[in-house]
Amino acid sequence: MSSGLSLRPAGDRAVLVELEDNDAVHRLAAALESRRGGELEEIVPGHQTLLLVWADQMPSQDAAAQMVDAAAGNDAELAAPPEVTLRVRYDGPDLEAVAAGCGISPEALATRHQACEYRAGFIGFSPGFAYLLGGDPTLQPPRLTEPRTRVPAGSLAIAGPYSAVYPRQSPGGWNLIGSCEASIFDPALGSPALLAAGTIVRFVSE
Amino acid sequence: MSGSFEVLKPGALTTVQDLGRPGFAHLGIPRSGAADRGSLRLANRLVGNDEAAAALECTLIGPSLRLSSEAVIAVTGAPTAVRVNGEEMAINAAINVPAGATVEIGTAERALRSYLAVAGGVEVAAVMGSRSTDLLSGLGPMQLKAGDVVELGSPTGAAPPIGAAPVAPPAQEPLLQVTRGPRADWFDDEALGRLTSTLWEVSNDSNRSGVRLIGEQLNRVRRDELLSEGMAHGAIQVPPSGQPIILLADHPTTGGYPVIAVVCSNDLDAAGQLRPGQRLRFALS
Numbered sequence: 001m002s003s004g005l006s007l008r009p010a011g012d013r014a015v016l017v018e019l020e021d022n023d024a025v026h027r028l029a030a031a032l033e034s035r036r037g038g039e040l041e042e043i044v045p046g047h048q049t050l051l052l053v054w055a056d057q058m059p060s061q062d063a064a065a066q067m068v069d070a071a072a073g074n075d076a077e078l079a080a081p082p083e084v085t086l087r088v089r090y091d092g093p094d095l096e097a098v099a100a101g102c103g104i105s106p107e108a109l110a111t112r113h114q115a116c117e118y119r120a121g122f123i124g125f126s127p128g129f130a131y132l133l134g135g136d137p138t139l140q141p142p143r144l145t146e147p148r149t150r151v152p153a154g155s156l157a158i159a160g161p162y163s164a165v166y167p168r169q170s171p172g173g174w175n176l177i178g179s180c181e182a183s184i185f186d187p188a189l190g191s192p193a194l195l196a197a198g199t200i201v202r203f204v205s206e
Numbered sequence: 207m208s209g210s211f212e213v214l215k216p217g218a219l220t221t222v223q224d225l226g227r228p229g230f231a232h233l234g235i236p237r238s239g240a241a242d243r244g245s246l247r248l249a250n251r252l253v254g255n256d257e258a259a260a261a262l263e264c265t266l267i268g269p270s271l272r273l274s275s276e277a278v279i280a281v282t283g284a285p286t287a288v289r290v291n292g293e294e295m296a297i298n299a300a301i302n303v304p305a306g307a308t309v310e311i312g313t314a315e316r317a318l319r320s321y322l323a324v325a326g327g328v329e330v331a332a333v334m335g336s337r338s339t340d341l342l343s344g345l346g347p348m349q350l351k352a353g354d355v356v357e358l359g360s361p362t363g364a365a366p367p368i369g370a371a372p373v374a375p376p377a378q379e380p381l382l383q384v385t386r387g388p389r390a391d392w393f394d395d396e397a398l399g400r401l402t403s404t405l406w407e408v409s410n411d412s413n414r415s416g417v418r419l420i421g422e423q424l425n426r427v428r429r430d431e432l433l434s435e436g437m438a439h440g441a442i443q444v445p446p447s448g449q450p451i452i453l454l455a456d457h458p459t460t461g462g463y464p465v466i467a468v469v470c471s472n473d474l475d476a477a478g479q480l481r482p483g484q485r486l487r488f489a490l491s
Binding site for chain 2: 014123
């Protein structure tokens with residue numbers, strides 16, 4: 001059961017649900033998905049939160065809490081998350097520095113990085129930019145002190161507990177360890193984001 | 207009959223906006239759309255369009271356009287001079303424009319964003335259900351530049367039912383209602399009081415993603431890093447500088463700065479009209 005979920009007010013049309021971990025975020029998002037569209041306009045996963053945004057009037061805080069509790073308490077089998085394997089090259093400009101910082105060779109870093117199974121925890125920063133969780137705890141370099149003004153599209157990057165592939169050219173402060181040719185975001189597609197929140201992601205060296 | 211317009215001068219920042227593309231925040235796509243939706247709706251009503259039709263959002267200094275055919279237009283939002291073939295016209299009113307006429311939108315006298323609707327609507331290609339330019343994500347048409355020719359849709363028929371709308375001028379010093387935000391407890395005891403007692407100034411470094419404010423420092427008591435979480439339109443987030451930012455239409459969908467308060471829905475349009483250098487206050491509702 002779910003009682004004890006914490007709901008924080010987020011304006012007169014939204015509420016922020018705090019959850020114990022990212023898996024719980026995906027479970028609740030999936031349980032609420034059938035209600036999205038219409039009055040419940042947005043369901044936005046965060047690392048350990050789910051933001052619910054209503055189009056106009058939101059229900060009372062109590063009614064919102066009841067809705068969330070009912071969804072969280074629904075133990076129905078959820079569909080298996082989609083899985084994506086990305087072919088990458090470990091050839092990024094920060095590869096050597098990150099490997100040195102971790103006390104390992106670039107080859108060992110590549111091996112460790114692709115040994116993990118990742119999950120798209122949430123999307124942010126730019127359309128389709130998935131924050132991938134589940135990386136090796138020994139590979140957690142801090143962000144760059146000076147962000148780059150131009151990171152090429154398809155850059156494979158790591159920072160703290162996250163990995164990501166930049167969907168398009170943008171500024172960025174993460175460590176670039178490789179590159180990937182897959183199209184990560186295409187607004188012309190019915191499912192524009194390749195790595196929607198919840199997706200299981202694996203990396204394979206080319 | 208549908209027509210087109212040619213951009214003679216683009217103005218400071220003129221974009222196509224409708225009511226945005228809701229429902230994609232989980233993919234990292236903000237709603238976007240007019241920063242002042244009420245003014246966009248009014249402009250559309252005045253020319254007989256559906257309220258959700260696409261129009262031009264002009265920022266501070268408006269564009270000059272030449273219309274290919276006879277058209278009905280209206281300008282709403284930030285008060286500004288409107289000239290048709292050099293003749294001054296009223297804002298918040300339907301204007302009949304002859305074929306080939308030049309329409310000039312001047313500099314906003316106060317507030318920031320004026321809306322120019324044309325009967326039939328601006329007919330650029332829709333991306334994910336909307337014609338809005340999202341400057342943060344790079345979705346939708348580019349901002350207008352000189353020489354662009356932009357297609358217009360066919361007017362839906364009947365003459366506009368209203369000729370002019372009474373509109374109160376935007377406040378010199380708006381008072382925006384806010385509610386306590388999801389992370390108000392990350393700040394010290396004085397922070398909420400400071401938010402509502404300070405006369406804030408709008409920074410030049412503001413855009414369609416957010417309005418940056420200059421004033422008192424809002425201090426955090428929790429120094430740990432906030433895990434990224436979903437951000438609502440109107441959220442007032444506080445970066446380490448302690449100077450708050452109100453998130454507008456093109457705001458990032460998730461963020462890691464704590465949100466101390468959120469602007470109420472009824473005041474989001476006023477937030478979208480805040481002009482660099484202008485002052486404002488918040489009240490806790």
